[in-house]
Amino acid sequence: MSVNIGSADRIIRALIGVVLLALVFVGPQTSWGWFGVVPLATALIGNCPAYSLLGIKTCKTQ
Known part of the structure; x- marks a missing residue:
């Protein structure tokens, strides 16, 4: 499983997840x-x- 989410995207997703769980x-x-x-x-x-599935990748390639 390769990483396809960048750091800014991960932070936003984590914040949204915590707010929804609250x-x-x-x-x-x-x-x-x-x-x-x-x-x-x-x-x-x-x-x-x-x-x-959509071929989107927000992380920087190495």
């Missing part, structure tokens, strides 16, 4: 916040399956 435990406590697992997981792994 909706589950704090605030309106809605179950929609569980969708935050997806951007958080892709940020931690460094690979986005949708980017792979």
Whole structure:
């Protein structure tokens, strides 16, 4: 599995994931916040399956 997410993209995805997960435990406590697992997981792994299918790569090539 190759890395296709750049550092700025990873930070944004992690922040969005944490904010969405916070909706589950704090605030309106809605179950929609569980969708935050997806951007958080892709940020931690460094690979986005949708980017792979579309041929997008935001990381710098080495």
